[in-house]
Amino acid sequence: xxxxxxxxxxxxxxxxxxxxxxxxxxxxxxxxxxxxxxxxxxxxxxxxxxxxxxxxxxxxxxxxxxxxxxxxxxxxxxxxxxxxxxxxxxxxxxxxxxxxxxxxxxxxxxxxxxxxxxxxxxxxxxxxxxxxxxxxxxxxxxxxxxxx
Numbered sequence: 088x089x090x091x092x093x094x095x096x097x098x099x100x101x102x103x104x105x106x107x108x109x110x111x112x113x114x115x116x117x118x119x120x121x122x123x124x125x126x127x128x129x130x131x132x133x134x135x136x137x138x139x140x141x142x143x144x145x146x147x148x149x150x151x152x153x154x155x156x157x158x159x160x161x162x163x164x165x166x167x168x169x170x171x172x173x174x175x176x177x178x179x180x181x182x183x184x185x186x187x188x189x190x191x192x193x194x195x196x197x198x199x200x201x202x203x204x205x206x207x208x209x210x211x212x213x214x215x216x217x218x219x220x221x222x223x224x225x226x227x228x229x230x231x232x233x234x235x
Contacts, residue, residue, distance in 0.1 A: 095203035102196035109189040116182040123178045127171045134164045 141157040 095199060095206065099196070099199050099203060102192070102199050106189070106192040106196050109185070109192045113182070113185040113189050116178070116185040120175070120178045120182045123171065123175045127168065127175050130164060130168045130171055134161065134168060137161055137164065 137157065137160060141154070141161070144153065144157070
């Protein structure tokens with residue numbers, strides 16, 4: 088391993104570690120968002136079924152007290168749905184933040200990789216120049232020795 092290779096390696100490992108942490112955070116946020124969306128869907132499904140059942144019951148002779156109970160139940164489900172929609176929006180915002188954070192971490196890692204590659208290329212070019220200079224000096228001194 089050449090000296091220039093080691094120079095950026097700790098920073099690159101750190102940036103890769105940060106990127107991996109952000110990936111895990113995003114995975115957790117994705118899982119939570121899915122869970123909240125499923126809960127919202129199930130609440131909406133419960134509401135739909137309750138409305139259908141109320142319509143069926145109203146088709147037959149049903150007491151006003153029972154209709155009032157259904158309406159109260161539907162009102163509470165509506166409140167839960169609204170609360171759950173707020174949770175979904177908040178979780179979506181958190182997911183977007185985590186995603187943006189991951190994008191930034193990935194860009195940072197790629198920048199360090201690019202700097203490392205550029206530094207390595209410069210070092211190789213410098214080595215080539217030094218080798219060429221040494222060969223030129225060797226050739227020149229050999230020419231001087233043989234011809235003078």
